[in-house]
Amino acid sequence: MTLRITVEFSGGAELLCRNVKKHSLTLPKKEETWLIRNLLKWLQENIIKERPELFIQGDTVRPGILVLINDADWELMGELDYEIQENDRVIFISTLHGG
């Protein structure tokens, strides 16, 4: 089964994917379940167009980028080990700019 989800970038993170904020994605079929950990790698390979080091650090997001899963802080949802469900909405908000 493929998995349809929405991913959004904001707070400046959209600059890393040609200024497109909202992406409706279909994740390819996979033996095991899709975890956020897998999604990050997939986004890095397929969606992030420039300076991936500003998005990923090691196997997680760069500190300073906030992640929300269905409008809840990913820190409450298991972070990298959260199992992605059909129609999930994942948001990345960069805080690494001035204000």
Added chain:
Amino acid sequence: MPRKCGGCDKNAILKRPKTGDALCKECFFWAFEEEIHHTIESAKLFSPGETVAIGASGGKDSTVLAHTMKILNERHGYGLNLILLSVDEGITGYRDDSLETVKRNQQQYDLPLTIVSYEELYGWTMDAIVKQIGLKNNCTFCGVFRRQALDRGAMKLGANKIVTGHNADDIAETVIMNVLRGDIARLQRCTAITTGTEGYLPRCKPFKYTYEKEIVMYAYFKKLDYFSTECIYSPNAYRGFARAYIKDLEKIRPSSIIDIIHSGESLSVKKDVRMPTQTVCTRCNFISSNDVCKACVMLEGLNKGRPRLGIGKLHKERRKWEEELEEQSKILSNGDGTTPLCCGGGKCGADGGGECGTDEGGECGTDSGGCKN
């Protein structure tokens, strides 16, 4: 599955970095606002009847600050007259867009807005300054000018105080930067919640203990309209490193940020460390730690085509300039009237200068308001 809120039985939407508590949207809004109220109350930041200028850049911090100040002023009857004050540095493609955000905020929050510009105050836009000096020390100019511009704007409005959106992460960064630079004078004052009381307008930071994460989450859940583009002229590498370092620490132990601020607050400076004395600029009458303030020196440099006068060691650059003038007048008196006095473009061999931000630096964001990147 999401955790339950610690304050009610709804689903939690956020884990608070300072306390580790999980809260739902409503409980988070309340805790966020009331903590800022507590900061304002315990530091006695305001008195009833005061006019308070909110330094508004259109970015996340100042947008959330304007929103929160408006709410708390009404909820707790502070009796403050709130005004939005913006500085137009004259950066095409950046500040012009962010000022549009501030103009929308003016409508949304129903607060009066005043904009002061570098061009009207100093006769120079940042675009023109960068054309003259390039991308190396431009943040030094911008930081020094912005600090004064906010003061001048606020005084023009008859404000008693200025509030800025500096948050806990910014202050922790500044503590680290001042430690690394050995800037004892700044290290001592950078954690103060109010600065500048002896000189001109007091400046307060109601977000001193507020984490950036919560400010961004608050803006997100409240759907506040803010501008989030990097300044096109800001390659401030030093602060960038401090920033990344703080964020890495926060990831490992979220209380690091508040702990660094606490360390900064608890430092005491030895009596025999010589501190700069505060005086008044002989040219523009603004507070200064030298006879002539940094902004006036920088302006002199710009207007005379020697922009490096304002950066690094003043005496070094001035001496070099005087030597050059002497050299040239010798040539002139020898009858070679074709040599111009100065190239006028600031390119006449001015490469010595030294690092920016050494003594009176005012490098971008130290506590100069606005840009922190």
